Amino acid sequence: MNDSIHPSALNGLNFNINDALPDPAFSGTPPFEELARPETVLPSKPQADAPRTLNHRRLAQLSASPVARLLVGSVTVLRAWQLDLELPPPIHDHLDRCLQAGLRDEYGQTLDLDAIHIGFSTDHAPEVHSNGEERFERRLSLRQLGRAVLDPAAFLAFKRCAEPDRVLRDDLPGFTINAFFRQLISARWTLEYEQTLSHFWARHRDTWQTLARLSFLDGLCRLGARKRIDKEGYALALDVLGLDAFPRTVAQLRQGRRRRGSSVCGIALNGRIIPGVFHLKARHTGHCYVHVLGQHPQCREYISDDAPWRAQSVLDALNASEWHRLHLQPGDFEQGLTLTEPVDDVFTLLQRAQEAFCTARLESGDAHELLENDTTDEDDCVVMPILPALTLIGALNHWHDPAQMPQRVPTPLKLANRIMRKWLKHQYDLNLDPRQVFIRYLRGTSTTPWGRPSIAASNVMFTPDETPVALDQALVDNLRLRAPQGYDDHGGRWVVYADPSAEGHWTSRNELPIHADEVDTCLASVDLLSLMHRRLERFWRGQREATERALCSTLIGQALVSLKSGGLSIDGFNLLTAAMQAAECQTPHASLQWSTLGFYVSTGLPAESDCPSCVGLLLLRHKDRPGGLLFQAGQKQPFMEFRDPRQLTAHLAHAAGDEQWRRTLLNHMPARHHARLTYILELWAGTRQPPEPVSVLRPWLEPLYRPHTHKARQHTLCEMQVDGPPAAFICQGLQRNSQYDAEDSIVTDREVALRNWTRLAERLQLLLAPLALLIPAASIASLTAGAATLALHVQAARLPGDREAERRQVLFAILSLGLLQMGPATPRLLRAFRGISVSNPLTRQAVPVPPSRGFNSWLERSTASRKTILKPFFNDLGPLKTWTVAGNATFGTEPVRAWKLGRRFLLWTSEHRQARTLVVSSHGYYLPWSRTSAVPNGTELRTYAPHGHSLVDPSLHRVVSQKVAPYSMLNDTHTLPGPRTGELPGAPDADILMAGTPLAGRIKNYTLAKFQSDRYESYRQISHIVRNSHQPSPGSDLPAVAMDVMTVRNRFGMPNPSLEDLFAELHRCGIHYDRILLLHCRCSALSSLLGRAPEFVAPPGSSPITP
Structure with a gap:
């Protein structure tokens, strides 16, 4: 609380020494560890008088109060802090601040209110002291005059008796006495304070009444412990609260209803109800009780059979209360003490009386008290009846809890230890710890393999x-x-022995008289997973309420510590209080919503990711605000306020780099997510380098192959709505984590059986695999074994626990079974596709490339590394994907550039320019339904084989060197034979042999396929050919005619392109060539498949091409 406001009520306690989070070691431990109370070592006897020791003793006494235990985990603590933070300051402090601010705004300087004085004198109305002495002159400071506005009559009298007008400070000419009085008269400070007080009561009226009930209950407990009230009075006092017995929660104080066994009235003085005191009378007896609330509660009992009440007993109770003696002004006792009408809720009456008392003090200021600075009793004007509750709330250590929850949560090892201990005690009367009893296999002295040397x-x-x-x-x-x-182990056996060191060392003296078969029978007879489920269900059913209360207490305590340390602002604290209050009342707030954060992790399957909710990261948002509040359970910084999602993401990325933060977060997660979540958090923080992308040019592949990594690099979070209170959600998460951990660690009988059957099925499938290629019956048996293996994997994937590996194995089994089914047809399919794509293995035979050594070693790196970029083509039309094959500066060679035209063509050019001649190197064939394609306008086509024939490879470098004569030359108007072409038949057969069609300006639309491979005409060789054509070496016989090369690419799932596709792609990219040399076969696909296509060898010769 505001410790400086109530120093007398706190009995000298220094709460600063207790307002610290636990040691950092506790914040990174399991979720309940931060609730554990660290051992407080009290000083030795010579230090017994130290203030810290006295504080801890007092705190221990307050924490042991029944009402303090009632407040643990209650939102009333947060509401009480709200009340204390928004409590208006005393009226004198308010007037001093307003006067200081008004003078600073008026004159631009901060003035010392106690250093400037004004004199007053009178001849007719002197001040008379209690000893009869008269005083005609008085000097008052500016502070005293500012407070005098509470007594208007005295203030006006001071104004009339003030000294003549003068300048109060030489450096401020306008600061005169009259100007100062005008400023005080025009000010509305008292009205502003009254509005602040009214707003305070409107906001905290219910909280004040709840604290008053708690204060009364605490005083009742203290009176009962000191024997200051009898049993009947205690029962009647509980009836005032609407209770039959001591409550278990704070909510029962607000929900209780009186039984009408007593009459409760307020006490009025001169018509005004006195705050903090009420009268209680039993209906059936004459016992009456006067209860006085406050730091020192009182209960005056008397018996009144005839009169309805006894005024003297009430006066005795008021005189015994220091606060009432200071604040009550009996006056002339015109009406004296009276009782109000009986009320149902006396605390509502007391709250109204306290509110009226605070407002009335603004109208009844005493000039003598104001001028003498007698304001010591102003601090507790509002909080006097609720001081006991405020003291308890300020003394509670909310982030500690004596219950050791981690040690109490059942685990599989604890349950197994208990079962085996009982078994040892019941069967063998051995009182041993099962952790110190071991079972192992001892190898024998010799072994004999089964079978014969020829058949192992x-x-x-x-x-x-x-x-x-x-x-x-x-x-x-x-x-x-x-x-x-598989062998006989002579002398081998299973032994059961004890090792007190719990390390498993075996000696013959430590053996126990327990047969291993009996242990095996015991292990097989226990269904540990079912027992664990029932044990966890019973535990959480009995401990859920206590756990939720402890978690709520932890959250409240961390909120208070964050508020005091500056980690939580007032707005964030108010937001959290409103959300916690709505959760406690089980009424959802219309504008506030709790949610939990999660990180995307891998599931082991492609194009799929999982987002488990992080129980330790809770998000509180307001629907009308972009920011919110992040609660980090168990962390050093429990609360973090953010203005927008970007700030939240930046905070999580920075926090993920802290190993302690990651460990604490993982303690709130099941063990199955630890490894994957650690990897993702390291990616978030940047401490681990992300894997290389699947494809730089195809960024859309990464979300398909590694969606979790892609989302981690993008800092993508998933947010899930939380229904219900946050403490209940965390408790459910911890319960779910305990169940998951139990399922992951316990091996069931079904899992063992499936594992054995799967091993046998896989072994059978392995034995049948060689026979399946030769014997049809074995193939069917192998498929059956594969189907059985798949069924076993499916059953294993449906077992409880983390079955990511089993699900991945199911996918592999499905793929394996599919390949086995396609096995018989695979060779025929391969032969068919090979026949279509390659006309004849001998028609285009690649020249073997000798291994490069010495001088040629630099050529090995020509196409080793590719860095694909987007760059405009030479015509500056559209950007194309390209990479560079580097040259060598030592030999003066130029680099070569490869351009991707669409997804099916690759164009090889020089680094600096485009040639005017293009060579298309590929396979080629036509189908029965192939049509014709128009020859591009302004382009000459050259073919090297007649239509219907397969072409024996003339070698690309010989074609580029113009050492091979073309068979025909076509353009958009006519078709001509090559210079070495023999005699042709008449038209239209000649046109069909040259163009594949009798139509002028058209050519058969041949289908193209990739010809290049690592063994012949590799990309490295193509780059050298293009480089030499653009830059021939000195003395070379190569012509000075630059040529570019076009190759076809294999794309999975896409059909082979055609000549028409090639011409269309060049047109789309705005690329034009004067000549295109078609270096491919022109046979029928069906003839090539049957091996009946005639071969054609291109004749040597030259056909000069003008550069």
Whole structure:
């Protein structure tokens, strides 16, 4: 609370020494660890008088109060802090601040209100002291005159008796006495304070009444403990609160209804109800009680059979209260003390009385008190009846809880330890810890393999693991004691022994009289997962309420610490209080919404990611505001306010780089997500380099192959709405985590059986695989075994627990089964496609490239690394994807550039210019339904084989060197034979042989396919050919005619292009060539598939091409 406001009420306690978060070691531990109360080492006896020790003793006493335990985890704590933060200052402080601010605004300087004085004198109305002394002169400071406005009559009298007008400060000529009085008269400071007070009561009226009930209940507990009230009075006092017994929650104080067993009245003085006191009388007896609220509660009991009440007893109670003696002004006692009419809710009456009392003090200022600075009693004007509750709230250590929840949550090892301990005690009367009892396999002295040397038994080989396993861990792992298979182990056996060191060391003296088969029978008879589910359900059903209350207490305590340390602003604190109050009342707020954050992690399957909710990251948003409040459970900085989503993302990216922050976050997550979430958080923080993208030019592939990595690089979060209170959501998350961890760690009988059957099915499938290629029956049996393996994998993927590996194995099994089904048809399909794409293996035979050595080693890197970029073509039309094949500066060679035309063509040009001649190097064929294509306008086409023939590879470099004569030359008007072409038949057969069609200006629309490979006409060779054509070496016989090369690319899922597609792609890119040399076969696909296509060898010769 505002500790400086109530120093007397807090009995000298220094709460600054207690307003700190726990040690950082606690913030990175499991979710309940921050609730644990650290051991407080009290000073030794010589330091017993230290203030810190006294504070801790007082705090311990206050924390042990029943009302303090009632407040743990209640939103009333936050509302009380709101009340204290918004509590109006005393009226004198308000007037001093307003006067200081008014003078600074008027004169531009901060003036010392106590250093400037004004004199006053009178001849007719002197000031008379209590000793009879008269005083005709007085000097008052500006502060005293500013406070005198509360007494208008006295203030006007001071104005009349003021000294003549003069300048109050030499450096401020306008600052005169008359100007100062005019400023005070025109000010409306008292009205402003009255409006502030009215707003305070309108906002915190319900909170004040709740704190008054708690204060009364605390005083009742103290009176009962000191035997200051009898049982009947205690019961009647509880009836005032509408209770039959001490409440369990604060909500019961607001929901209780009185039983009408007593009459409750307020006490009025001169017609005004006195705050902080009420009269209680039993209806059936004459017992009456006068209760006085405050830091020192009182209860005066008396018996009044005849009169309705006794005024003297009420006066005695008021005189015993220091606060009432200071503030009550009996006056002339015209009406004296009276009782009000009986009321149902006396605390509403007391609140109204307190509000009226605070307002009345503004109208009844005493000039003597104002001038003497007698304001020591102003601080507790509003909070006097609720001081006990405020003291308890200020003393509570909200972030601590004595319950050790992590040790109480059941775990599989704890349950297995208890089961095996009972089994050892019941069966063998051994009081041993199962963690110190081990079972292991001891190898024998010799072994004898099964089978014969010619027929080994390796297919059934099994060797038991000799690692010692504790009995509780053996039950969790569902250990099966299997004998060796595939060989005889002479002297080998399973032993059960005890090791006090719990390290598993075996000696013959430590063996226990327990047969291993009995242990195996015990392990097989226990369904640990079902027992664990029932145990967890029973635990959380009994501990849910306490856990939620502890979590709520932790959240409230961390909010208070963040508020005091500056990590939480007043607006954020008010937002959190409103949300917590709506959650406690179970009435959803119309504008506030809780949500939880999550990070996308991998599921092991392509194009799929999972987003588990992080229980330790809760988000509170207002629907009309872009920002919000982030709660980080267990972190050093519990609350973080953000203005927009970008600031939230930046905070999470920075926090993810802190290992302690990541560890604390993972403590609120099931173990199955730890590894994947750690990887994603490191990507978020930038401490781990992201993997290389699948394709730089195809960024859309990364969301398909690695969606979790893509979203982590984009800093994408998923936000899920939370229904209900945040503490209940965190409790549900912790319960779910405990169930997940149990399912992940416990091995069931069904899992063991599926694992064994899967191993047998896979072994059978492996044995049948070679026979399936030769024997149809074995192929059917292999498919059956594959289907059985797939069914077993599906069953394993449906087991409880984290089954990511099993789901991935199901996908692999489906793919494997599909390949087995396609197995018989695969060779025929391969032969068919090979026949279509390659006309004859001998028609275009590549020249073998010798391994490059010495001088040619630099050529190996020519196309090794590619950096594809977007760049405009030489005609500056559209940007194309391209990469550069670097030259060599030592030999003066120019680089070569490869351009991607669409997705099916690759154009090889020089780095600096485009040639006027293009060579198309590819396979070619036509289909029965192939049509014709128009020859591009202004372009001459040259073919190197007649229509219907396959072309024997003349080698690309010989064609570029013009050492091969073309068969025909076509343009958009006529068709001509080549210079070495023999005699042709008459038209139209000649046109068909040259163009594939008798139509002038057209050519058969041949289908093109990729011809290049690593063994012949590689991309490295093409780059050298293009480079030499553009830059021939000195003394070379190559012509000075530059040529570009066009190749075809294989694209999965796309048909082969045609000549028409090639011409269209060149036209689309705005690329024109004067000559296009078509270096491909022109045979029928069907003839090539049957091996009947005639071959044609291009004749040597030259056909000069003008540059």
